[in-house]
Amino acid sequence: MSSHAIPLKEATIRNRQGLWLFFLTEVFLFGSFFVLRFSLWGDTRPELEQTAGLIATFVLLVSSLAMNRAEVAIAHGDKTKFRNNILVTFVLGAIFLGMILVYEWGALLGLHGEVLGIPVGHILPGDGVYGSVLYLMTGAHALHVLGGLVFIAITLFKGMRGDLTVKDHFFAEACALYWHFVDLVWVFFYPALYLIGHVVDIH
Amino acid sequence: MSAHAHDGPRKGMILHGGTKLSDYFIFNTDHKVIGIQYFITSVFFFMIGGALAMLIRAELLTPNSDLGNYLGDGYEYNSLFTMHGSVMIFLWVIPILAAFANYLLPIQVGADDMAFPKLNATSYWTYFLGSVVMMAAFFVGRPAEQPLLWNIAVALVAIGTIMMLFGTFRVVGWMQMVGISLLSMGVFILWGPTAAAGNITILLTVLTVLMFVIGGRFGTERTSAYVLGCSLLILALCNLLGGASLGIPGAAAGGWTAYPPLSASQTANAPDGQTLWIIAVYILGMASQLGAINMIVTVARMRAPGLTMGRLPLFVWTVLAQSILVIGGTPVLGGTGLALLFERLYGMTFFTPADGGSALTYQHLFWFYSHPAVYIMVLPAMGLISEIFPILSKKPVFGYKAIAGSSMGITFFGFLVWGHHMFTSGMSPWLLMSFMLGSMAIGVPTGIKIFNWIATLWGGKITINSPMLFALGFLAMFVIGGVSGIMLAAVPFDLHVHDTYFVVAHFHYVLFGGTVFGVYGATYFWFPKVTGRMYNEPLGIIHWVLNFVGFNLAFLPMHWLGMMGMARRIGVYPEEFQYVNQLSSFGAFLLGIAAVPWLINLVWSAYRGKEAVGNPWGGLSLEWQTSSPPPIENFPEVPTVTHGPYDYGKGIKPPIVEELPAFQPIPAPAAD
Structure with a gap:
């Protein structure tokens, strides 16, 4: 255990490097799911609710923008702006998570018919490779969103407690980077699940 | 260690500055303590893996299933070799190298600790939990048959829970850890035939909470607890949502590769132990990844002044290369393991061809990790002997840049050649050829290392002692393993000997003849540094002789068996193979006995060995420029490096430790 005090700047650089290396491991983790998707689905895909997918993606991307505004605000010591923006991020992230649960995991959660005019998900994890890969990819991503x-x-x-200062706000930076990373993963997952390949009847 | 800091010779075990024996049983963030924790734990599992190997060789003494009454020749034999391979790879070879990396790397770069000390400790305890899960597979589901075991399990859960709660709320680190271990062990044993999914959920939730507790209690680098917690939460939640398993007792038996469809099915040949095996491998992979992140940041940010990348000891280069492999490879194994786990537990389909999945995809993903994994297992051992050769032959290392660069070359090529494990699985002939050429190309950076080591020895003033003998053994044995590796990389030859004992011989020459020889040598070489006492030289040489003879007697005949066509992973074999198999078994028993002088040497010398000076070999790299064992901060003041690590014979006087300021124990900081 070090008893030399590490300068704040140096500690931040180390933490940042560690964080980026962690993202690298995550890239390979999600990469293995990509391999599964393209190996098992090829140029086909199950029918998913396009409207829901588009709205959810939009919501998540906008939340990333708000996250960035929050990070900039705390870097300038603007607590009110930080609070407002990070609350927006949280709400949008929660909406995204809810939409995934309803419109993709609907069948598993026992939902039927429509929610807000959009049909709920109809695929179960046991529906062959389509259900399995869909649940694996959305589940892994949704858990990262939940963690986020x-x-x-x-x-x-x-x-709000005042732990994050203008000088030392690496925690907020890490949170923002992580949230952007989770969004970026979805930017790749969305086309892989919703857009690439032609629709096949999975039943 | 200078003598004048103490009154007369010290008695008993010498612990490094300020540590107590109890520090080795708790969540301690000192990298030297963690290194020793890794060492002791993995040596324990080495013994278990070795005992399993002895059982395998005993069964193979005769063509029939003569141990059938006790062992059986079907599922039981399968679980023997599966657990032998898994224990040796995941619980011995990888963690023992982590032990050396943890102990030596920060000292060699002149740092006072790793970049993220608490993450480092988390990494060790994650490995510990993974090992508990792995070993628990032997007991899974047995209570239904054995009431005594059931009672023990209930007691374990009760005691474990109380200790964990007490440990958590009263901040008693070791109690928390021991409690959690007992609790997990108990839950695993209780995981009976009816409620598999439910119990595993409880267990994983406990693990998750534990990770958050560790993170919060010890203020771990924020990301680590989060990463672990979330990853385990994935497993826990999926269990909660999923269906039930059939509940079949028994350890994993799908081989260490766990190929589906066998491993993906809930049958008597792939019982619940297989599920635990997957979870264990996932947790152990997590530990590796956390360690790798730590190593890279330590090397990148914490080098002493003057220690440029071109002056890094070669061991540091190999650990760097290994960490890159872990970061790129291990998460893929994690993702694949998750898919396999879900397929086993929830009727999802990924890898079972009958349901529309693809077993070949599993093989590709698995070997994308597991081929780099063989370099994960051998690169640091190469680094260890790269340290031993120049010091003990009193010459600068030949081709420093070539050896350092070839580690990176192996890392690069390592990611491109996984297909050579799958030549018989079916793939395009063009792919076969490119994988073949790529695999052979790895012989080039490996050959660069071999020739540079020989050139380092050439004309040197060689000291023949235990570390040198083992390093020379590494060189000779690894060449044999490497050459048979080039043979196996050739498609036509591989098609002939695929899944025969030739392959078994090959990887034992690389992993035992290579890594384990290197590790044996390194334990002697750094023994004075770690314990402050010298090992017993005659005992070390006896160990080497027994080991060398036993090893070759055990594994050389396996080449022969493989060429004759004896398949691996069989307990009953045709009679014409018996003579060679007996030869191999006697060799294996000798190899097992060979570990005894090693263990005696380690324990006895740690208590009674002659006191060692700080620099017994006259080394120039940084770990020899501090006392033995090093103080808690490694160096009394931050060292400045003005020369390369192997600049022997250039008039640089090796620092004598007596010239350093007297050793002053620094009190260990509080756990928080």
Whole structure:
């Protein structure tokens, strides 16, 4: 255990490097799901609710923008702007998570018919390779989103308590980077699940 | 260690500055403590893996299933070799190298600790939990047959829970850890035939909470607890949502490769132990990844002044290369393992061809990890002997840049050649050829290393002692394993000997003849540094002789068996193979006995060995420029490096440790 005090700048650089290396491991984790998708689905895909997918993607991307505004705000010490923006991020992230649960995992959760005029998901994990890969990919991503929401909530709490300062706000930076990373994963997952290949009847 | 810091010779075990024996049983963030924790744990599993190997060789003494009453020749034999391979790879070879990397790397770069000390400790305890899960597979589902075991399990859960709660709320680190271990062990044993999914959910939730507790309690680098918690949460939630398993007792038996469809089915040949096996491998992979991140940041940011990349000891280069392999490879195994786990538990379909899945995809993904994994398992051992050769032949290392660069070359090529494990699985002939050529190309950076080591020895003033003998053994044995590797890389030859004992002989020459010889040598070489006492030289040489003879007697005949066509992973074989198999078995028993002098040497010398000076070999790299064992901060003051690590014979006087300031124990910081 070090008893030399590490300068803040150096500690931040180390933390940042560690974080980016962690993202690298995540890239390979999600990469293995991509391999499964393209190996098992090829140029086909199951029928998913396009409207829901488009709205959810849009919501998630906008949340990334708000996250960025929040990070910039805390870097300038603007607590009100930070709070507002990170709350927007949280709400949009929660909406995304809810939409995935309803419109993709609907059948598993026992939903039927339509929610807000859009048909709920009809695929089950047991529906062959289509159901399996869909649930694996959306599940892995949704859990990262869930983790991100917890991360955001902690960041909000710490920011409001005054733990994040203009000089030392790596926690907020890490939260923002993580959230952008989760969005970026979805930017690749969305076309892989919704757009690439022709629709086949999975039943 | 300078003598004048103490009154007379010290008695008993010498612990490094400020640590107590109890520090080795708790969540301690000192990298030297963690290194020793890794070492002791993995040596324990080495013994278990070795015992399993002895059982395998005993069964193979005769063509029939003569141990059938106790062992059986079907599922039981399968689980023997599966667990032997898994224990040796995941619980011995990879963690023992992590032990050396943890202990030596920060000292060699002149740092006082790793970049993320708490992440480092988390990494060790993650490995510990993974090992508990792996070993628990032997007991899964047995209670239904054995009431005694059932009672033990209930007691374990009760005691474990109390200890964990007490440990958590009263901040008693070791109690928390021991409690959690007992609890997990108990839950695993209780995981009976009826409620598999439910119990595993409880277990994983406990693990998740544990990770958050560790993170919060010890203020771990924020990301680590989060990463672990979330990953385990994935497993827990999926279990919660999923269906039930059939509940079949028994350890994993799908081979260490766990190929589907066998491993994906809930049958008597792939019982619940297989599920635990997948979870264990996932958790152990997590530990590796956390370690790799730590190593890279440590090398990138914490080098002492003057220690440029071109002056790094070669061991540091190999650990760097290994960490890159872990970061690129291990997450893929994790993702694949998750898919396999879901297929087993929830009727999802990924890898079972009968349901529309693709077994070949599993093989591709698995070997995308597991081929780099063989370099994960051998690169740091190459680094260890790269340290031993120049010091003990008193010459600068020949071709420093070539050896360092070839580690990176192996890393690069390592990611491109996984297909050579699948020549008989079916793939396009063009792919076969490119995988063949790529695999052979790896012989080039490996050959560069071999020739540079020989050139380092050439004309040197060689000291023949235990570390040198083992390093020379590495060189000779690894060449044999490497040459048979080039043979196996050739498609026509591989088609002939695929899945025969030739392959078994090959990877034992690389992993035992290579890595384990290197590790044996390194334990002697750094023994004075770690313990502050010298090992016993005659005992070390006895160990080497027994080991060398036993090893070759055990594995050389396997080439022969493979060429004759004896398949691997069979317990009953045609009679004409018996003579060679007996030869091999006697060799294996000798090899097992050979570990005894090693263990005696380690334990006895740690208590009674002659006190060692700080620099017994006259080395120039940084770990020899501090006391033995090093103080808690490794160096009394931050060292400045003015020369390369192997600049022997250039008039640089090796620092004598007596010239350093007297050793002052620094009190260990509080756990928080």
